[in-house]
Amino acid sequence: MKSLAVAAGILGVVSAVSTTAAAQVTPDSSAVVLLRAGKIFDSERGVMVPDQDVLVRDGRIEAVGADLAATPGATVIDLRGLTVLPGLIDAHTHLFYLEHPREDLSLGGIKALILEGTPLRTLRAAARARTFLEAGFTALRDLGNVGPYADVALRTAIEEGSLPGPRLFVSGPGLSPPGGQFPGIVWEHNALAGEEYRIVRGPDDARQAVIEHVTQGADVIKIYADNDPNPGYLSMQELDAIVAEARVLGVPVTAHATHDRSIRLAARAGVDAIEHAYEVADSTLALMAAQGVALVPTDLDSLSVFRYIERSGQEMPPWEEVEAFLEPRRERLRRARAHGVTIVAGSDNYIDFGVPQGEAAKRVLFAYLEAGMPAAEILQAATIRAARLIGDEDLGALRPGAHADIIGLEGDPLEDFTALERVRFVMKDGEIVSGGP
Ligand SMILES: [Zn+2]
The missing domain is CATH 3.20.20.140 (Metal-dependent hydrolases)
Structure with a gap:
């Protein structure tokens, strides 16, 4: 048991060093996703807002707005055919x-x-x-x-x-x-x-x-x-x-x-x-x-x-x-x-x-x-x-700082509620669960 603990300790040090080294060379952009979202649901106000993009970094929403610039290396996903909601x-x-x-x-x-x-x-x-x-x-x-x-x-x-x-x-x-x-x-x-x-x-x-x-x-x-x-x-x-x-x-x-x-x-x-x-x-x-x-x-x-x-x-x-x-x-x-x-x-x-x-x-x-x-x-x-x-205010809304828990529906549920049956995109914590590129 003791030797395992020592080995784990050494591994921990090694991985910490290599992470730091990688971070110094190039920032990891794989965790950045730009959703060309189109119509999104503003849950605070209870309305749809057209022509919106959602920028996601490291599991969180960084920005929401029109025509957001894609960070170099960001994955861009076009969801403009869907209606985008908080999960x-x-x-x-x-x-x-x-x-x-x-x-x-x-x-x-x-x-x-x-x-x-x-x-x-x-x-x-x-x-x-x-x-x-x-x-x-x-x-x-x-x-x-x-x-x-x-x-x-x-x-x-x-x-x-x-x-x-x-x-x-x-x-x-x-x-x-x-x-x-x-x-x-x-x-x-x-x-x-x-x-x-x-x-x-x-x-x-x-x-x-x-x-x-x-x-x-x-x-x-x-x-x-x-x-x-x-x-x-x-x-x-x-x-x-x-x-x-x-x-x-x-x-x-x-x-x-x-x-x-x-x-x-x-x-x-x-x-x-x-x-x-x-x-x-x-x-x-x-x-x-x-x-x-x-x-x-x-x-x-x-x-x-x-x-x-x-x-x-x-x-x-x-x-x-x-x-x-x-x-x-x-x-x-x-x-x-x-x-x-x-x-x-x-x-x-x-x-x-x-x-x-x-x-x-x-x-x-x-x-x-x-x-x-x-x-x-x-x-x-x-x-x-x-x-x-x-009791988690970082859920349930598409706004900067919130968890990137995001879904896309085929159709607008405010016009046709059955759109809720047609979930075509799911992201949780910034990771695509289904419907990605
Ligand atoms: Zn019950």
Whole structure:
């Protein structure tokens, strides 16, 4: 061991010297890319801007503007046939968990823990992460159902370049009332829930859970304000303890909350965002808007509902029935926007729809469109707003200093939203993932 360490030390010195020597001879221009971008999406203002170029150096955007000069040796890529956007962000994914429409959370969750296991889950998660990148998502916030911090490991592997994938912001196991989201588990096997969720027992334990997670590398604390389909709730004292400790440690908190009561309690505690909010009163939406609590509406579009029904083997219901099922969620999205709640895009996609998971997740943007959200606002929800919620302002915008996470679509999504299905160019961290020269 010792001799290896010495050898590594010598190698380190040698490579440091040679890098310096190379830098002194000629600057490395291979990392400079000039995108003749044409039409680009200004996510801050929510508008398209024509005739723009984007200069990328060492993974960052150096300049954006008309007729930028190409640095000698820069790679020039013509994207003027496409519409150029910041890379998309999905603020609610589950890379480590995929459920067939014939299963439920208990069956799927127990299968994942006992028959699949962490190594296989992680390998599959890595493959799914790649489908997101190919679909134009350059960053994801992955929110639990990951076993014991396998999400942290995957984030590290992608970050160091061992695997292709979007940037990951991860939560570790979600903090939940007893039972997690596994309804119907008999008492003698109750401990299983604790393998997939961090079960919280009182305010002191809640505080400990936050410290454990941050110590293990979590970027965000995911909590289950309610653990629907189980009947539990985190108490006000537990919620307060979690938010207080997370503030001290500088990590955001996001709350799974499907019912009005749990949404209200979590908003009152000061979480950064509410996930789902399927049933929510106007007064609670007003509280969220006043407190600056974002909403991540993890909604299905009509195509996903049809795919789900088809794969579950049920008889296809009439169109009106599907619309009637979807309308309450659309209506609450309209109410949330009317109250001034910030909407951030997140799919919560964990269903096997028979298409690559990145494509399945993207349907959430179409769900927002079906609810009447303007296309420009949807793009903002999936770029700059998601970046702000995640807490990385260098994402979600095409501006000097930002990460060079950039995609190109065939068509303009403000005129034809289906352009989002036609991702023809993906760059992450200044490196071309697909669609290059
Ligand atoms: Zn979820």
